[in-house]
Amino acid sequence: MSDKHEKNDTNGTIRIDKWLWAARFFKTRSLATHAVELGRVLQNEQRIKPAHSVKAGDLLEIEHGEQTWQVEVRRVSDVRGPAAVAQTMYEETAESLAKRSKAAEDRKYFREPAAQLQGRPTKRDRRQIDFTRG
Template identity: 55%
Template sequence: MNKAVETEGGPRLDKWLWAARFFKTRALAAEAIDKGRVLSGGQPIKRSREVRVGDRLSVRQGAPGELPREIEVLALSAVRGPAPVAQQLYAETAQSLAAREAAAKARKLAPEPALAIEHGRPTKRDRRELHEWQRWSASVDDKG
């Protein structure tokens, strides 16, 4: 079962983010905190800060262009449990959900141009075929 922390302050921030399944490992959670991807009140915080019920956090994870998730801490835990239990530790704000849905719609309507490229670099065989074609192609400027 999930063991809730009964101390006054609560678990460290990196441990809570790991227990709430925002990051796969505590090391990844600590790295994100150190890089300033986890904010409290718009300010970067230290990984050793104790989490308390009612704290509002901004957690940015995933791709660099990904919008941060604005969450409110509902419960404390220092033990990583199943996903349904971890989802009960926090609640995402309505504004954050709306912003992430709008960004998802925008991505769907205007996909990344690089994803439309079907072929990457030409292979050695493709280059040889291109070279052969260029070798035998006739040009208006050629006088023979």
């Protein structure tokens, strides 16, 4: 493995939080660790801890924001490289692609008013919500 973006562990496994960061699902390792701790990342349909190992062939379900991915791990790397290299680390399932495209289409035609609010609504936000409800 001479390419610096293909640095693999000796046994072909890597910590799940490090893999999620290297595959560019999360911007930082601490965000990836937090998501795993909250149960937003499942490995082979089971909750795991951030130090759990992931290897090629594992099926991951990743919830991040409004999106959910189901991906199969193709290779492991602990180096965060360009997006093009990161996309070769996994393959999204056909079912996941269909669900995400349908959700994107639904969001295009109808946006949940509360989806854009962060925390408690302000007085202005409340007026806008009441106005949209009629």
